[in-house]
Amino acid sequence: MPMHLTSKLPDVGTTIFTVMSQLAADCDAINLSQGFPSFSPPQELTDRITYHLEHGGNQYAPMPGLPALRKAIAKKTQRLQGRIVDVDSEVTVCTGATEGLFSAIQAIVRPGDEVVVFDPAYDSYEPSVTLAGGITRHVPLSISEDGLDFYINWQQLEAVVTDKTRLIIVNFPHNPTGAILCADDLNSLADIVRGTNAYLLSDEVYEHIIFDGKAHHSLASHDELWRRSFVICSFGKTFHATGWKVGYCLAPTELTAEFRKVHQFTTFAVSTPMQHGIADYLVSNPEFYEALAAFYQQKRDLFCDLLKETRFRFTPSRSTFFQIVDYGDISNELDVSLAKKWTREVGVASIPLSVFCEQPFSGTRLRFCFAKDDATLANAVEKLRRL
Ligand code: PMP
Ligand code: GLN
Numbered sequence: 001m002p003m004h005l006t007s008k009l010p011d012v013g014t015t016i017f018t019v020m021s022q023l024a025a026d027c028d029a030i031n032l033s034q035g036f037p038s039f040s041p042p043q044e045l046t047d048r049i050t051y052h053l054e055h056g057g058n059q060y061a062p063m064p065g066l067p068a069l070r071k072a073i074a075k076k077t078q079r080l081q082g083r084i085v086d087v088d089s090e091v092t093v094c095t096g097a098t099e100g101l102f103s104a105i106q107a108i109v110r111p112g113d114e115v116v117v118f119d120p121a122y123d124s125y126e127p128s129v130t131l132a133g134g135i136t137r138h139v140p141l142s143i144s145e146d147g148l149d150f151y152i153n154w155q156q157l158e159a160v161v162t163d164k165t166r167l168i169i170v171n172f173p174h175n176p177t178g179a180i181l182c183a184d185d186l187n188s189l190a191d192i193v194r195g196t197n198a199y200l201l202s203d204e205v206y207e208h209i210i211f212d213g214k215a216h217h218s219l220a221s222h223d224e225l226w227r228r229s230f231v232i233c234s235f236g237k238t239f240h241a242t243g244w245k246v247g248y249c250l251a252p253t254e255l256t257a258e259f260r261k262v263h264q265f266t267t268f269a270v271s272t273p274m275q276h277g278i279a280d281y282l283v284s285n286p287e288f289y290e291a292l293a294a295f296y297q298q299k300r301d302l303f304c305d306l307l308k309e310t311r312f313r314f315t316p317s318r319s320t321f322f323q324i325v326d327y328g329d330i331s332n333e334l335d336v337s338l339a340k341k342w343t344r345e346v347g348v349a350s351i352p353l354s355v356f357c358e359q360p361f362s363g364t365r366l367r368f369c370f371a372k373d374d375a376t377l378a379n380a381v382e383k384l385r386r387l
Contacts, residue, residue, distance in 0.1 A: 211296070
């Protein structure tokens with residue numbers, strides 16, 4: 001008789017990204033579901049990594065990250081966010097943003113603590129909170145009247161923050177909706193958390209992919225918010241290298257100390273040649289991120305131009321490499337079954353939005369990833385036009 005295992009995550013299945021990418025592969029469909037680019041990382045960067053692979057950079061890195069990489073990250077943070085972080089005590093290199101998010105949540109959340117997320121919420125947050133014994137409170141993002149634009153309504157957050165709130169997780173630029181924050185939003189958040197025991201976990205993996213001349217407002221840039229924040233970034237999106245799984249956590253010294261207690265037993269240290277190569281590249285290309293927004297804006301514009309020939313309704317995304325579309329004029333089928341059906345029958349895979357939401361979802365929305373070469377986007381929309 002096999003032993004009976006009582007699941008710690010009884011409501012969790014296989015992540016939608018794995019499900020949809022597998023289905024796309026099985027059906028030979030164009031995969032605009034899971035977010036990964038079809039472009040290569042810069043040649044100079046891969047050359048530097050190869051160099052370190054071949055020249056002895058193959059043993060454990062220091063637990064918090066290679067000093068050279070932490071130094072380069074600190075410089076970038078000062079340059080972009082105006083925040084001077086201590087290289088030794090406020091920067092930790094992580095195994096992608098996923099590990100950074102998980103370690104921060106385990107470091108902060110205790111059994112019975114409440115953690116606020118905004119729906120649609122990236123799928124790793126709630127299971128990480130559950131494993132820490134926390135209770136997730138979902139606040140829906142507000143939706144504009146035409147149903148196509150998403151933003152935070154701070155009053156709704158204020159209504160759920162109590163003395164039980166241990167952590168508030170924010171994610172701007174926002175996956176999947178592309179919503180962004182303005183400078184005033186940071187002040188509104190500061191007004192709400194002032195005088196509470198709530199920490200902040202800010203998932204900023206799309207920090208460089210923001211359109212139409214808008215700026216990214218990091219929680220690290222705000223003096224009051226910074227004191228209670230873990231800011232999580234990733235090189236995956238920035239270098240077109242989601243498979244490398246190298247990210248980092250910025251947090252004030254006391255928070256970083258607790259973060260590292262978890263990080264050292266979750267992963268211990270991150271791949272050494274990757275860290276050497278990225279550090280070299282950041283030193284020789286400190287402005288590397290500057291071209292990224294224009295690059296993806298051109299992709300967004302192309303994709304949205306093509307989509308005009310379909311029956312989807314949409315507002316061009318403000319950030320990230322995702323575009324939300326409303327398919328209500330084509331079908332009123334539930335999004336999960338429709339995304340699977342269209343993968344099989346139309347040959348284009350997407351991500352249904354309801355999986356990121358607590359409330360049974362009445363919306364008719366899908367997410368497409370436009371981080372693909374132009375021909376792939378054109379081929380995908382050619383198929384979608386038939387709907
Ligand atoms: N947060 C968000 C919002 C993401 O979209 C992703 C993945 N793209 C991650 C975290 C995880 O990043 P990483 O691959 O660096 O773990
Ligand atoms: N963040 C990526 C997305 O939103 C997927 C990451 C993953 O597959 N875990 O599509």
